[in-house]
Amino acid sequence: MSIERIGVVGGGAWGTALAQVAAAGGRETLLWAREPAVVESINAERLNRLFLPAVPLSSAVRATGELAALADCDAVLVVTPAQHMRAVLAALPDTTAPLILCSKGIEEASGRLLHDVAHEVRPQAPVAVLSGPTFAHEVAAGLPTAVTLAVADPALGATLRDRLAVPAFRIYLSDDVAGAEIGGAVKNVLAIACGVVEGRGLGQNARAALIGRGFAEMTRFGLALGARPETLTGLSGLGDLVLTCSSTSSRNYSLGVGLGQGRPAAELMADRRTVAEGAFTAPVLKRLAEAHGIDMPIVAAVEALLAGSASVDQVLEALLSRPPRSEHA
Numbered sequence: 206m207s208i209e210r211i212g213v214v215g216g217g218a219w220g221t222a223l224a225q226v227a228a229a230g231g232r233e234t235l236l237w238a239r240e241p242a243v244v245e246s247i248n249a250e251r252l253n254r255l256f257l258p259a260v261p262l263s264s265a266v267r268a269t270g271e272l273a274a275l276a277d278c279d280a281v282l283v284v285t286p287a288q289h290m291r292a293v294l295a296a297l298p299d300t301t302a303p304l305i306l307c308s309k310g311i312e313e314a315s316g317r318l319l320h321d322v323a324h325e326v327r328p329q330a331p332v333a334v335l336s337g338p339t340f341a342h343e344v345a346a347g348l349p350t351a352v353t354l355a356v357a358d359p360a361l362g363a364t365l366r367d368r369l370a371v372p373a374f375r376i377y378l379s380d381d382v383a384g385a386e387i388g389g390a391v392k393n394v395l396a397i398a399c400g401v402v403e404g405r406g407l408g409q410n411a412r413a414a415l416i417g418r419g420f421a422e423m424t425r426f427g428l429a430l431g432a433r434p435e436t437l438t439g440l441s442g443l444g445d446l447v448l449t450c451s452s453t454s455s456r457n458y459s460l461g462v463g464l465g466q467g468r469p470a471a472e473l474m475a476d477r478r479t480v481a482e483g484a485f486t487a488p489v490l491k492r493l494a495e496a497h498g499i500d501m502p503i504v505a506a507v508e509a510l511l512a513g514s515a516s517v518d519q520v521l522e523a524l525l526s527r528p529p530r531s532e533h534a
């Protein structure tokens with residue numbers, strides 16, 4: 206299979222950074238963005254002024270507002286917010302090109318992982334998941350980064366890796382598609398919790414405790430849904446959890462900082478044009494955990510804060526008054 210033309214669906218920070226990576230690897234890269242202003246600024250100024258203004262883009266990245274223009278692409282990176290993925294996949298031109306899902310979340314209405322959504326909407330297309338610790342602005346600037354590319358067919362995985370990897374963007378292959386997706390979705394919710402710790406001034410011990418106990422929640426949930434343990438301890442799980450739970454470069458962590466400072470979730474969400482996926486993942490993750498009988502108290506606390514049904518002090522009190530238990534139960 207020859208991959209020369211790469212399509213990118215989604216002109217946010219991450220879609221733009223990935224387009225830059227694909228172009229750096231010598232591929233002709235066509236990026237679809239919904240907003241005409243994004244298309245215009247990329248084509249006219251080689252900048253995505255709305256979502257990634259600091260990084261000059263390669264001349265091999267072209268932008269379009271027409272999804273039909275992606276019909277000839279040999280592979281398509283799908284990078285829209287999780288809740289819009291179904292609609293965007295349905296609107297893609299008829300193609301059997303592999304779809305590489307790069308978004309992090311769970312579809313709220315159906316409770317389905319994104320690769321399940323993609324299989325349902327585009328049954329003819331092979332589906333891969335790209336995930337890991339990857340702040341878009343660092344990737345776009347060419348700083349060293351490592352990711353997991355999960356796909357059931359190892360030959361396709363190797364082809365995609367060889368076409369997308371550049372020395373500073375290192376791709377590790379896996380066939381654990383669900384595992385790679387679960388880590389990325391769950392860590393966003395946990396990053397909100399860690400931001401709350403920062404915003405409320407609860408200290409670095411508390412943040413480390415949340416990362417450790419949050420990882421226990423991610424592991425319980427992942428294993429119940431068929432993820433492999435080594436995926437959860439890898440780049441797309443623990444690796445991304447550590448990154449996102451320790452930096453205000455994370456939108457999810459920053460949202461948590463605001464919540465920890467006592468600002469209402471609705472106000473914080475209205476203030477931002479960039480996506481904090483954990484806010485959409487938390488309610489569906491809590492619902493799925495309850496449906497599977499999985500204990501996820503930190504996820505439940507984040508959901509309550511976002512819904513406005515509990516204050517920071519109330520969720521803190523609830524977490525700290527849980528009965529003692531074995532660390533590994």
Ligand SMILES: NC(=O)C1=CN([C@@H]2O[C@H](COP(=O)(O)OP(=O)(O)OC[C@H]3O[C@@H](n4cnc5c(N)ncnc54)[C@H](OP(=O)(O)O)[C@@H]3O)[C@@H](O)[C@H]2O)C=CC1
Binds near residue numbers: 216238239243310
């Ligand atoms: N930013 C990062 O560092 C990383 C992000 N991700 C994941 O990538 C995904 C995209 O995030 P990111 O690129 O940061 O997003 P941004 O917050 O930078 O941008 C928002 C994106 O959402 C798109 N959008 C908004 N509404 C719609 C809609 N109705 N239909 C289709 N697209 C819509 C915008 O398109 P338009 O420009 O056309 O308005 C834009 O591409 C998320 O799931 C995120 O978790 C993963 C790894 C790293």
Ligand SMILES: O=C(CO)COP(=O)(O)O
Binds near residue numbers: 454
């Ligand atoms: O997924 C990311 C880093 O891997 C980006 O995190 P945020 O969406 O919280 O900014």
